[in-house]
Amino acid sequence: MSLLHDAAHFFRSTVPFSLVPPSGLIWWLLIGLVVMRRRRRLGVTIVAISAVLLYALSTPLVGGMLISSLEAAQPPAPDAGEPGAIIILGGDGERTPDQLVKAEPGPLSLQRLAGAAIVVREKKLPVLITGGKVGPGQPAVADLMAELFKDAFDLPVQWRETRADNTCENARYSAQVLREAGIGSAIVVTHAWHMPRAILAFQQAGFPIVPAPLHADTHEVRAISDLLPHTSAWVRSFYALHEWIGLVAYRWGACRAVAPTTP
Numbered sequence: 001m002s003l004l005h006d007a008a009h010f011f012r013s014t015v016p017f018s019l020v021p022p023s024g025l026i027w028w029l030l031i032g033l034v035v036m037r038r039r040r041r042l043g044v045t046i047v048a049i050s051a052v053l054l055y056a057l058s059t060p061l062v063g064g065m066l067i068s069s070l071e072a073a074q075p076p077a078p079d080a081g082e083p084g085a086i087i088i089l090g091g092d093g094e095r096t097p098d099q100l101v102k103a104e105p106g107p108l109s110l111q112r113l114a115g116a117a118i119v120v121r122e123k124k125l126p127v128l129i130t131g132g133k134v135g136p137g138q139p140a141v142a143d144l145m146a147e148l149f150k151d152a153f154d155l156p157v158q159w160r161e162t163r164a165d166n167t168c169e170n171a172r173y174s175a176q177v178l179r180e181a182g183i184g185s186a187i188v189v190t191h192a193w194h195m196p197r198a199i200l201a202f203q204q205a206g207f208p209i210v211p212a213p214l215h216a217d218t219h220e221v222r223a224i225s226d227l228l229p230h231t232s233a234w235v236r237s238f239y240a241l242h243e244w245i246g247l248v249a250y251r252w253g254a255c256r257a258v259a260p261t262t263p
Helices: 002-019 023-035 040-057 060-072 107-123 141-153 167-180 195-205 231-251
Strands: 086-089 093-095 103-105 127-130 159-161 186-191 209-214
Touching: 023 040, 040 060, 040 231, 060 195, 060 231, 086 107, 086 167, 103 107, 103 141, 107 141, 107 186, 107 209, 127 141, 127 167, 141 159, 159 167, 167 195, 186 195, 195 209, 195 231
Parallel strands: 086 127, 086 186, 127 159, 186 209
Antiparallel strands: 093 103
């Protein structure tokens, strides 16, 4: 069972990065070059379109527009009543070469912890952090984030949900933990661009939430450099397109189709 789980984790964590643009467009460039040998016009068209899209997605203007468009897609959250807990959705974790410290929270996780600390101090509710393993043989993101939340922000974590490998499972397993604790709704903390998918996941899990989105983005052109390629724009474009694909899948009931895994 562990081997199957590790294989599924590898597939889910690797395939999206390989296929979702901007990275996925590199495959189309290669396909276009191969096609050019037999059908030159078609191959040139594929290469040209891929190159234009790669350039556009690498600009801060387009990356910012895609990210901010997700905020407009945020579905209204049903009235959750008085929340009894705060859920922090795990972000990323990074492996390290250190033999003593195998992994540490990534930048997304750090941003969510910093934003959540403000919410926790204001609301004074117990905290649940959800997030599965960084990789085979690695600790869970929830554990990494919980330890840092205590050490850096001096804030306790009541529950650690360490099984979830995706947002669907974040919602399902967090809801299960909180229901068992007698809590019927919660505040959810995550990035603004991730919140629409999180809301749908919790709706499909049947657990009411109050959204607390962090780090809203804008796409105003501030300088000519916003029209020039930048590595940060590639990252924004990837996250935005990944979220849009996820939103479409969730609206078709993808969360309901994913069966819970054995603990």
